């Protein structure tokens with residue numbers, strides 16, 4: 001059964017004096033318990049906004065977010081806040097999410113308190129993420145970026161979430177720490193039976209840890225499928241282009257091809273298929289009508 005279902009979600013960012021930016025424009029996605037879904041796409045495609053809406057940090061302007069059988073978007077504030085402690089997020093910048101003035105053990109203890117967990121200690125949680133328990137008395141600045149991200153993961157997991165969301169949790173880390181932290185997140189989420197929505201623009205890491213991939217372009221999910229299938233035979237031209245940009249995706253030493261052009265302004269999206277101005281396979285219909293949503297949302301597969 002699905003743990004999280006996002007249906008036709010719309011999220012607008014409003015800034016006074018400017019046109020609204022529709023960052024999420026009718027996106028659908030699901031995550032099952034114990035499943036790892038990798039959400040990929042270029043910068044500015046709306047991945048963070050989707051994640052923030054799931055956590056209740058930005059309001060949904062349309063569509064529905066269902067979590068553990070309830071519709072989060074329709075709950076009253078208090079019930080929603082309670083439901084949302086079951087969703088924990090790990091952000092890109094661990095500096096921003098950890099309080100620099102509090103010992104890391106105390107911050108992990110906050111998570112344990114949310115879960116009412118008296119049997120686990122902050123030191124025990126640190127050990128689960130591969131750090132010595134004695135480090136609980138230290139402050140965030142005494143750790144490296146990778147270690148801080150492990151602490152953020154420990155704090156998130158301490159709250160016993162059923163859904164863990166990583167919003168670019170590895171982009172600020174050294175290449176050597178990236179795969180380690182991603183794998184750790186995957187293993188701990190799956191061990192505890194939680195679902196993991198892992199947002200990244202690094203497809204090679206997503207390939208390592210995700211059961212399923214969802215590809216987002218300009219506010220919409222354009223392709224979803226099991227990771228191995230999407231990797232071996234990407235169908236949407238956007239997915240194909242993203243994969244061509246991954247170094248040696250085919251193992252043949254081919255040089256990565258950078259994706260040409262930029263993501264258009266979501267305040268003024270192109271008509272028809274949003275990818276058509278950059279698509280090497282665009283046909284007349286692509287500029288006129290939007291393709292239907294589905295496992296692959298593209299006029300090449302009507």
Ligand SMILES: Nc1ncnc2c1ncn2[C@@H]1O[C@H](COP(=O)(O)OP(=O)(O)OP(=O)(O)O)[C@@H](O)[C@H]1O
Nearest residue numbers: 013015021023042043044045046047048049050266
């Ligand atoms: N608070 C905001 N106010 C106005 N526009 C915003 C706001 N946050 C995001 N946007 C715009 O919404 C669009 C989607 O941004 P979002 O951060 O969700 O994308 P993303 O795919 O997560 O990209 P990145 O990887 O760079 O974070 C972008 O055009 C962005 O400029």
